[in-house]
């Protein structure tokens with residue numbers, strides 16, 4: 001997903017970059033692989049991961065032979081079958097799918113646009129996910145702007161949008177923080193359709209497209225659908241519309257957008273396979289990426305690369321012949337792009353064994369090399385994990401912090417008080433490939449993917465195999481306090497996902513009178 005929240009995440013990263021001090025109750029200094037007995041197994045796994053890895057082969061099949069795989073569509077079902085078959089061929093145990101439903105299915109049809117005045121040419125547009133259609137023959141209208149930074153008052157004046165095409169702009173200073181504006185944008189879209197707006201030009205988070213002549217699709221909330229067509233437009237076309245409007249002209253445009261919703265929920269499934277633990281098979285580390293994608297291209301970097309890295313990690317461990325103390329459960333999640341639906345479904349389906357979970361390790365940051373591990377809120381584990389990460393310094397992946405990543409399947413684990421570990425990647429080109437027509441196999445370098453798969457295998461095996469249990473869930477009060485401190489409360493509250501009520505409120509800070 002990783003939509004509008006990127007900026008917020010950067011803030012959180014800065015706050016936590018200093019890491020956590022050693023707690024006074026740590027009786028013994030944390031041990032790395034050199035001291036805790038895991039090194040011989042890890043060096044074998046590293047060798048298998050870097051030599052003759054099939055990770056890029058997995059990614060090629062997923063990208064070229066299956067391609068774009070929107071949750072609940074036939075292509076996504078095919079990806080589930082493919083993922084299960086790969087897990088079996090790698091030799092994982094207990095391979096199966098875990099079905100669940102998402103609220104509604106959606107299929108992209110076509111999106112055509114044209115500017116009719118003051119000049120005439122084709123407009124490059126694509127529909128945002130889970131948004132609606134124009135009449136079958138299309139519709140034309142004058143372009144008017146709404147200010148995303150003052151979207152609350154735009155909702156009040158929505159009747160002026162009847163018969164108009166709405167262009168989302170940002171003027172002045174934001175009236176609220178970005179998360180709340182994005183949540184209110186959903187309310188605006190809900191009002192704009194019935195008010196008679198023809199279409200809304202506003203891409204990810206209501207913002208403009210990045211890159212040359214690219215559009216970027218995506219969802220506009222958690223499990224959010226809108227009857228009004230919402231379009232991502234190339235920056236060049238949108239810029240021209242803005243310049244005409246700034247000169248006091250009224251551009252006239254025509255759109256024909258056709259998408260299909262299902263009437264009710266649609267079935268999908270997470271794909272699961274395990275390496276069972278040799279001593280504590282009931283204790284589980286989840287390792288995964290998401291299998292679903294958007295559909296303007298092949299879904300390579302979001303998140304075919306993560307799915308392939310997960311399978312590559314499983315393969316490296318299986319080939320090494322090493323069995324960890326505890327179970328590593330590989331999960332290819334679906335429904336991530338619609339609102340982390342697969343990982344939330346996993347938490348529900350495995351609620352009774354959550355106390356036995358050690359955490360999750362997820363990769364979903366595009367095509368670049370993994371550089372750091374974000375421990376998903378668990379500041380107590382930074383010093384525990386650091387000696388392991390130090391052994392990866394020559395691979396450039398030794399940075400550790402406690403940041404929560406809310407834009408992917410790590411979030412539900414962090415909300416359960418577990419380390420939802422995100423492998424932080426350096427992917428400068430991701431802003432172009434993210435949800436766009438450029439998200440194809442060309443974007444992924446095979447050597448980078450093999451290294452990411454190897455790093456994932458090493459981290460997974462070390463966590464699962466070290467003599468002491470890596471982590472147990474925090475109680476809700478401590479989790480709530482951590483999520484507030486990391487500024488996750490605002491987003492979760494805005495999207496009705498905050499489950500903790502008043503837990504974790506800092507009495508002194510929040511009620512200075514008391």
Ligand SMILES: [Zn+2]
Nearest residue numbers: 001302303364
């Ligand atoms: Zn993703």
